[in-house]
Amino acid sequence: MSATPGYVSKKTGVRWVPVIGLEVHCQLGTRTKLFCGCEVQFGSPPNSLTCAVCTAQPGTLPVLNREALELAVRAALALGCEVRTKSKFDRKNYFYCDLPKGYQISQYDEPYCTGGGIQLSNGRFIRLTRIHMEEDAGKAIHDRGSTTLVDLNRAGVPLIESVTEADVTTAAEAVEYLTTLKAILQYVGVSDCDMEKGELRCDVNISMRPEGEPWRTKVEIKNLNSFRFVEAAIEHEAWRQIEAYESGDPKLFPVQETRLWDPARNVTRTMRSKESAHDYRYFAEPDLPPVTISKVEIERLRGCIPELPHARRERYQKELGLSAYDAGVLTASRALADFFEVVARLSQKPKDAANWIANDLAREFADATLGVPNVDAMAMKPNDLAELIRLVDEGAVNVAGARKVLRVLMKDGGRPKELVKTLGLEQVQDEGQLEAWCKEALVGKEKIVADVKAGKTQALNALLGPVMKASKGTANPERVKEILLRLVQGA
C-alpha cells in the first residue's frame, strides 16, 4: 500500500483527503444505433445518418438493438458485475436542441447491471455502483455565427454509463481506474474507446474533507476528454476546495454544482449551480417493453469474454518470462497484445518480440500517441516484424541496422529482407573481408593485445568501434569480437 493519500495544507498543516467518484460514458461499438437502423459512423456529413426515429418524428417507435444489449452485457461481465435478467428503460426529460424527443431514453431505477469493479495495482478495489444503457444526444454547434446548428448523427448512438462508488482517493488512482477500464472495454470488443471521437467520456465527482471527518459537499466536473485532463482537473479542484474551506468564509465554501474543466487555462469554472440543476422527471418508457435476457444467454456471453489485460500480463511474465514492464506495455491495448502474440508465434522468439515491441516500437510511437502504440494505423504487419527478428537472429542484419529497417516498415511498410538490401544494411558475412578489417584495427595496438592475452578480453571492445566504422556498420559485432579474439590469441 502507498502512503496515506491526501493533500497537506501548507497554511494549516491539515491533511485533506479527496473523495472521488467517476462516471464514464462509453460508446458501444455497434454497427447501428440503439433504437433505429441508422448507421453509426464518426465524421459523416451532418444529419446524413438519421431517420424518422432518431429525429423523433411523430408516430415513430423505438426498437432495441440486440447487439447493443449483448455488448453492454459483455462489458458488465468483464467488469465482474451482476447482470439482471430483467431491466427497463426510462425517459430522462429535458429540453435542448440536441435532443429531438425532449427526453433521452435511459435506465433509471432498474439498470441492467449492478456491482463489480476494478482492482488497482496498489491493492485498492474501486467498486462500481451500476452500469446502465442509454442513447446519446445529438451535437449542437455554436461557433457558426449567431445561429446554433444541430447535427443528429450522434443522436441515438448506444452508450453505457458506468458509475463508481466514491472509492477513488487520488488523481493517480482515477487515471489508473480509467486506463484499466478502457483497456478492459477494448479487450472484450465493447468499444474502441477512441477519446478523440468522444467514444469515452468521463465526469468526476469530488469533495474534500480533513482526514477522518465526514464527507462534505461534492462538485461535479465535466468536459474531461483525456485522462491527462482528469488528473489535472482533480489536482486543481482539490486545491480549490481546500483553499475555499481554509479561507474560513462560509460564503466561499464549495457549493454543490457542476463545473467545467477549461484545459486552456487549467482551471475549473461553474457551469450550473444546484438551483438551476436539472430535474429530469424520470418515468418508465412506455414505448419499450422490459429488457429481458436469459441466464443461458448471459452464460453464453460470459463464455465469449477473452483473456483480460491483467490475466494476459501475468501469463506473459509467468509463461514467456517477460519483465513486468514489458508485459505492462504490451497489454496496454488489446491490439498491441494481439500484435505481439502473432510476432512471438511467427518468430518463435517471444522475448525478442517483446523487446522490439515494448521498446523500439513504443519509442517510435511515443510522440504521436502518448506512449500507446497505435498498431492499427501502422504499415508494418506482424509477419514483417517476425521476419526482421529472424534476420537479426541469422546475422543477416545487426540490431542497429534492424532499427533503421523497423522505422521504414512502420511508416511505409515493405519486405524486411529487401529493405535490408536497398538500405545497404546487409551484414558482411565474408570471413576474409571481416578478417581484413580486424587485422587493420589491430595494427599498433600491442597494449590491447597484451591485455587480452593476460585474460582481459573486454579490452577488445575498444577495437570494435574502428571495425564497425570501417564496415560502415554492416559487420556483425559479435562475429567481429570472435575474429578479433581468434587473431589475438593466435598471434
Add this chain to the structure above:
Amino acid sequence: MRYGVRKDGSGSLASMYGATRDAGFGPEVKRRILLGTYVLSAGYYDAWYGRALKVRSLLRRDFEQAFEHVDVLAGPTSPTAAFRLGEKKDDPVAMYLADVLTVPVSLAGLPAISVPCGFVDEGGKRLPIGLQLVGRARADARVLRVARAFESATDFARARPPHHVSTAKGGAA
C-alpha cells in the same frame, strides 16, 4: 420543427420552446402537462408517481382476480350519456370522471372494446350508450369475438337515434 405550430419567441431556444407550446397547446393539454411535470418532479416523485404506480399494481391484481372467475367483464363505457360540447369546461374533475370506467382498464393494460348497446332518454333527447367489454391481458381476440357475438345477437349496432338522417348511400352522421 417539421410539423405543427412554431413561434420564435425572443430569439433564444428556450423562448421558442415556450412560445410554441403556449400557442400550440389548448388549456386541457397544458393542464395535463403541468400535472404530469408536477407529479414527476423531485420531491413529489415518490409521493405521487411512486404511489400511483403502486395503485396501478393493485388495480391490475384486482382485475386478475376477477378473471379467475369470468372470461370477459361487461359494463357501461361511460358513467353518463354524452354531455354538451364545452359543458364541463370549467370543471375539469367532473370531465375526468367521465373516463372513470375506461381509465382503470387502460392502467391495468387490458384489452377492451366499446360497442353500441342502446339509447337513454335524457333532457328530451335519445342519447346512445356504449357497452364496454374487457378481457384479461393478451386476450384481445377473445374480446373481439365476444363483441362480434353481441353485435350479431342484437340490433343496437344498426340502430339510429330518431333525429338521425340517413343519406342515400347509408353513410354516416
